[in-house]
Amino acid sequence: MSSKDTRDEAVSEDGKLNRRNMLFAGSTLAAASALTSTPSSPEPAGASGAYSNSAITLQPPGNEVPASKQERVLAAKIARAMLSGPRDITKDATVAEMGADGSLIILHQGTNDWVCFPGDENEIGNVPMCADPMGLQWMMDIRAKKPKPTNTAPGLIYMLCGATQHSNTDPFDRTSPAIPIGPHWMIIWPYDAKRCGLPNTVRDAGAWVMFDGTPYAYLHICGTPWVGNEYEAGRVPIWTMRYGGQSQT
Numbered sequence: 001m002s003s004k005d006t007r008d009e010a011v012s013e014d015g016k017l018n019r020r021n022m023l024f025a026g027s028t029l030a031a032a033s034a035l036t037s038t039p040s041s042p043e044p045a046g047a048s049g050a051y052s053n054s055a056i057t058l059q060p061p062g063n064e065v066p067a068s069k070q071e072r073v074l075a076a077k078i079a080r081a082m083l084s085g086p087r088d089i090t091k092d093a094t095v096a097e098m099g100a101d102g103s104l105i106i107l108h109q110g111t112n113d114w115v116c117f118p119g120d121e122n123e124i125g126n127v128p129m130c131a132d133p134m135g136l137q138w139m140m141d142i143r144a145k146k147p148k149p150t151n152t153a154p155g156l157i158y159m160l161c162g163a164t165q166h167s168n169t170d171p172f173d174r175t176s177p178a179i180p181i182g183p184h185w186m187i188i189w190p191y192d193a194k195r196c197g198l199p200n201t202v203r204d205a206g207a208w209v210m211f212d213g214t215p216y217a218y219l220h221i222c223g224t225p226w227v228g229n230e231y232e233a234g235r236v237p238i239w240t241m242r243y244g245g246q247s248q249t
């Protein structure tokens with residue numbers, strides 16, 4: 001069954017996740033392919049749902065669906081948060097939500113120093129993510145509208161479920177319409193696009209410097225680091241080529 005079929009299966013006619021579908025769609029492999037696959041033909045009418053709530057709110061395979069609604073919501077939030085970053089990190093990470101006052105509400109206490117968030121699809125920019133301490137500090141500084149970030153070393157943030165954002169140029173914009181952004185990860189350090197020879201505009205592949213020229217500039221890298229094939233001794237290189245304009249070299 002293709003990843004698209006899996007996504008369709010995840011929601012029943014009444015729009016709710018049911019146990020059979022949640023368990024079936026709960027395959028991490030299915031989730032990974034849903035997040036990284038590129039359709040080879042035009043999408044049929046309607047939303048693909050590739051990064052929708054139903055596609056990323058998946059219980060790990062074999063997990064029992066909790067009995068109470070409150071527990072189900074909590075389990076869904078934790079599952080969403082844990083899909084935002086590499087499994088080796090998220091399996092031991094703390095899961096939290098951001099309180100209105102900027103405090104962290106812990107949903108699940110982890111054992112490493114990463115914090116993952118389920119996000120809230122009803123809010124632009126409130127997206128599933130997984131941050132290390134320096135990345136989280138930078139994120140909290142933006143929320144507090146500090147004139148510049150206080151992280152003293154590069155941070156890392158994963159947003160492998162995709163994102164929405166108000167602006168590519170103003171870190172404090174809270175009103176502009178949503179920009180849709182694909183799965184990505186972020187190196188939190190003030191890169192300068194011109195000095196580095198990098199783009200600074202929103203793209204669906206490659207990388208760019210977001211908030212370029214501001215103290216909050218950072219390197220936004222599209223996709224997941226795990227795409228591609230691992231080298232093993234004996235494997236041969238296979239080159240591909242394509243035609244393009246001179247400006248693309």
Ligand SMILES: [Cu+2]
Nearest residue numbers: 159163184186
């Ligand atoms: Cu991001």
